[in-house]
Amino acid sequence: MTPDPFAFRLLRTDGGARLGEFETPHGVVRTPAFMPVGTQGAVKGTLFKDLEDAGAEIILGNTYHLHLRPGDDLIARRGGLHRFIGWDRPILTDSGGYQVFSLAERCKITEDGAEFQSHLDGSKRHLTPESAVDIQTRLGSDIAMVLDECLAYPATREEAAVSMQRSVRWAGRCRSRLELLRSTRVPNVVVSNSGQAQFGIVQGGVFPDLRRESADATMAIGFEGYALGGLSVGEPIDLMYEIVGETARRLPVGQPRYLMGAGTPEDLVECVARGIDMFDCVLPTRNARNGQLFTSQGRLNIRNARFAEDDNPPDPECGCYTCRRHSRAYLRHLHLSGEMTAAALNTLHNLTFYLDTMRRIREAIAFGTFDTFRQEFLRSVSRPAHDS
């Protein structure tokens, strides 16, 4: 079974920023794209219909969570992740590695892979490059990620080098496994992987030469797209931007570049400027539940007493349901009252703001005005009007 070609089309560039689109078995995704995080098969606090209305063209699913509960076997028997969760647009799944390293208990890494205990029931589990591929094949995502080792920041150059080289070897095993699955029917891998793309991940910490080595070795294996891992983990922001820019420049022009786990609205704009095409981040959803709203005028903490009698919408420039219908005073009341509707309304706004930012980025690139957009955007969102 030969997979459908994962066609990435680069439509236009504006400085380092790129306008593009790619095709998946579940439709086209326009880039630069933001992927809301649907950890356990739901984007926390939202219904899919509202996510679609907000303009989400692709979401991310977490392999670690779904593998543990309800299990990729069960999901495969339901016809794959799309059918199981009722989301018919593209899905990218991570490899599970990041969660194994950050959430699981008694995690032990060897050349073979990771041994760990489930944080849910303590059961012993294995995650290898091969099983990470198999699980994602059973999930039937449109884009699968290779298993990589996730290094904590800060790490020494030596630690980063050893870890990066292992990640490269794992990437090779992931690719081999996928190629085997593409050419053979493997027992217990019941969902067809036809059309599933696989992205490699560039590691190397904050060391430019290691990043270069990782990029070159990962490109030599060959993937449908390339991700930058191990960033946005606590390193200084300027250092992150520098690494992103240098790494992105080294990657193939004709394939998408995905910065994993980033970031703030400012990060999205700054990293698009440096050649990134795809993002995912829990900030808009997690911060919404904590009462923090991202707006065209900067961040706003809805708990703040100054909003108690504020009849304005959260963001006067936003057209989302929350901003069309509700005031800051009401959202503050709901949040302080512990109503889950507060989380739902805040999430809907934050995701709309992120997805709208991506739409505005794409429009600016299309019109060749990205740099002007970037400057105005950074000036407006960094206003300390609300959080001071």
Added chain:
Amino acid sequence: MTPDPFAFRLLRTDGGARLGEFETPHGVVRTPAFMPVGTQGAVKGTLFKDLEDAGAEIILGNTYHLHLRPGDDLIARRGGLHRFIGWDRPILTDSGGYQVFSLAERCKITEDGAEFQSHLDGSKRHLTPESAVDIQTRLGSDIAMVLDECLAYPATREEAAVSMQRSVRWAGRCRSRLELLRSTRVPNVVVSNSGQAQFGIVQGGVFPDLRRESADATMAIGFEGYALGGLSVGEPIDLMYEIVGETARRLPVGQPRYLMGAGTPEDLVECVARGIDMFDCVLPTRNARNGQLFTSQGRLNIRNARFAEDDNPPDPECGCYTCRRHSRAYLRHLHLSGEMTAAALNTLHNLTFYLDTMRRIREAIAFGTFDTFRQEFLRSVSRPAHDS
């Protein structure tokens, strides 16, 4: 300022069941009607747009909660409850009495009213018949309820009689206060009460003669509608139905009858058969959060292991968003994973089921087929298919 007449139109009867409608400053409500409970200014787990889509024509707001947080003064300054919460359809507010008796601390009842401490911050509060009217006037609800004393079940005949007679005296004070407000502008009651209707409440426990006495005395005061209080609090179901039937028959034909706090889907149908026009209940929303779904085939506990691989919608006969898009297997997974989206999807279904039941009741009365509907409905929802 003379209020707009609260016009209840009785359109058709079918046995004891009544088809009607009434007008409020925020539009028409068709009866029999179910009012989703919006305790703190939100119907838990939903967005208003979905509630509107599900067919909710009126919601209930809790005076006790809103008085304590964010405060009726603040809400009045925001332009009243409708504007504050962004709901433009009719709202009924309770008097706060039930919550004072059940939630507040150190509650002491005298002839004057209730003294209690807020369950939120321990602050000392007063609720009198007059202040209950004032608060609801500040909230600007379409229908206000009189303050009554809520007796626990079981109570002796003597206790029920003493309590009922006090509730009648309080009802008289509530009516006098409203008439004063209708004819004068009272300082600090800043929201216009133009058009606000006021309902009396019939008490008397499970004692038919006390219910009769209460109904007669409450009608003698004269209200735009009449509620039955102190039912659905633990008494045997047949006794409740009997009291409902006897009390409803005694109330004026040309005014709406509201059974407070009830009930199950079966209760709605059985009490419509006995002449009730309005209901409110937390069951559809609260049980949804606990994973219990009301369906055309009876109740379904989504945690049940039998649903782990069930690809059917929660209710095959339901057209709600949840049932159109999601399976029992997915809802079970979300519920067990603690995702708030589970509560949202379950709530949307349960409220749709309740509101659809009311729509079907109204259609059956209109076509003169209510008794057939009632028999078929009770047969289908009492099937033990899922919970056995």
